[in-house]
Amino acid sequence: xxxxxxxxxxxxxxxxxxxxxxxxxxxxxxxxxxxxxxxxxxxxxxxxxxxxxxxxxxxxxxxxxxxxxxxxxxxxxxxxxxxxxxxxxxxxx
Amino acid sequence: xxxxxxxxxxxxxxxxxxxxxxxxxxxxxxxxxxxxxxxxxxxxxxxxxxxxxxxxxxxxxxxxxxxxxxxxxxxxxxxxxxxxxxxxxxxxxxxxxxxxxxxxxxxxxxxxxxxxxxxxxxxxxxxxxxxxxxxxxxxxxxxxxxxxxxxxxxxxxxxxxxxxxxxxxxxxxxxxxxxxxxxxxxxxxxxxxxxxxxxxxxxxxxxxxxxxxxxxxxxx
Numbered sequence: 412x413x414x415x416x417x418x419x420x421x422x423x424x425x426x427x428x429x430x431x432x433x434x435x436x437x438x439x440x441x442x443x444x445x446x447x448x449x450x451x452x453x454x455x456x457x458x459x460x461x462x463x464x465x466x467x468x469x470x471x472x473x474x475x476x477x478x479x480x481x482x483x484x485x486x487x488x489x490x491x492x493x494x495x496x497x498x499x500x501x502x503x504x
Numbered sequence: 505x506x507x508x509x510x511x512x513x514x515x516x517x518x519x520x521x522x523x524x525x526x527x528x529x530x531x532x533x534x535x536x537x538x539x540x541x542x543x544x545x546x547x548x549x550x551x552x553x554x555x556x557x558x559x560x561x562x563x564x565x566x567x568x569x570x571x572x573x574x575x576x577x578x579x580x581x582x583x584x585x586x587x588x589x590x591x592x593x594x595x596x597x598x599x600x601x602x603x604x605x606x607x608x609x610x611x612x613x614x615x616x617x618x619x620x621x622x623x624x625x626x627x628x629x630x631x632x633x634x635x636x637x638x639x640x641x642x643x644x645x646x647x648x649x650x651x652x653x654x655x656x657x658x659x660x661x662x663x664x665x666x667x668x669x670x671x672x673x674x675x676x677x678x679x680x681x682x683x684x685x686x687x688x689x690x691x692x693x694x695x696x697x698x699x700x701x702x703x704x705x706x707x708x709x710x711x712x713x714x715x716x717x718x719x720x721x722x723x724x
Contacts (some may be wrong), residue, residue: 413630416535417690419520420679423695431703439704441535443667445526446701447592448542450599450674452523452693454689455549456681457602460558460609460617469613470561474568476605481572482579483598486591488543489580494588495535496623 444491451484515552520692527696541632549689585595589663590652596670597649599709603642603677607635610684631684636678645673665708674702 434442459503461473506649522545539657559565583591610631614620619631627635648670652663681687 413686416683416686416691416692420691423523423537423692424519424699426524427527427696427698427700428540428703430529431700431707434704435530436718437721438535439668439708440574440664442527442700442704443664444592445535445538445672446668446671446675446697446704447543447596448539448546449693449697450596450671450678452519452546452690452697453602453606453656453674453678454546454548455553456563456606456678456685456687456690458550458553458565458684459557460606461565462554462557463611463616463617464613464614465560469609469616470564472605472612473609474564476609477565477568478572479582479605480602481540481596483574483595484546485573485576486719487576487595488579489577490583490591490595491539492684493580493585494572494592497540498590499583499668 441495444487444494447487448491451480451487454480454484457481512552515548515555516688519552519689520550521545522548523689523693523696527700536647545689545693549693552685552689565594587656589667593652593663593667593670594649595669596674597646597652599674600642600645600649600670600677603674604646605679606681607639607642607684611635619684628670633674634680635682636683638677641673641677641680645670645677648673665705668701668708669702672698672705675701 431442454477457473457477461470461477464470464473522541526542526545528538577651579591610617610619614627614631619627621628648666652666652670675694677694679691679698682690682692682694
């Protein structure tokens with residue numbers, strides 16, 4: 412499991428580096444928005460710790476992590492959408 | 505048991521595929537589709553997590569997700585456009601904060617996540633390393649988010665640089681959380697976001713007529 416995890420992580424790292432190296436300058440803000448949404452995958456980790464933690468303090472810590480992750484996920488979703496619209500400008504009439 | 509493992513592996517593979525598709529070369533397809541692929545990957549990963557995990561307190565979890573989603577909806581839709589860069593950087597900081605919370609939970613209750621050596625009743629070295637890296641990267645992302653909030657809409661210089669650096673740190677912290685929880689989807693998403701964000705940050709610093717990281721506040 413650890414070997415597969417490490418392999419997947421390394422491959423993902425190489426792929427991400429290549430993608431960021433090849434992106435053109437005007438597309439950099441769009442790529443940043445996508446990377447932010449990818450980072451919000453931390454929501455799944457917060458779900459794991461909130462679901463499986465026992466004990467009061469650990470449980471509240473997990474729920475706090477889940478709250479921060481869900482705020483980040485939904486606000487990143489809507490903010491990147493609005494930001495993309497602002498960059499592309501109004502549609503031609 | 506076998507069917508459960510197969511479904512979880514399939515879900516992880518699907519989410520990893522969607523994450524990779526979201527970084528497929530930009531320009532050929534609209535950025536909107538890339539965003540949708542990334543969101544779908546996150547939702548698949550969250551669904552697989554809920555399916556595979558041993559959920560003890562489902563009502564509390566649902567309540568927390570709904571409250572967090574509502575707050576994020578308000579922030580994302582109603583904040584003025586000039587504050588959007590600040591909000592995006594603060595979102596990356598919130599991810600760092602979430603990873604710090606995850607690390608705290610694992611530290612407080614390591615038995616629940618299988619992080620304890622049976623012989624010595626102490627944390628395993630791998631878990632300690634993942635905890636340290638995740639906490640450090642999460643704290644740096646948190647600091648970046650705080651810097652963006654403090655600067656507010658005033659400082660436009662270096663906004664993209666700060667955003668890229670904060671997102672990179674958030675990505676590395678998510679990758680460390682993937683190692684801590686042994687979750688392939690988290691590791692793939694964290695690896696993609698961390699490395700791509702780091703390369704993006706370096707490219708922003710090394711643009712024309714720049715001197716490296718010390719010159720990061722200028723526009724690209």
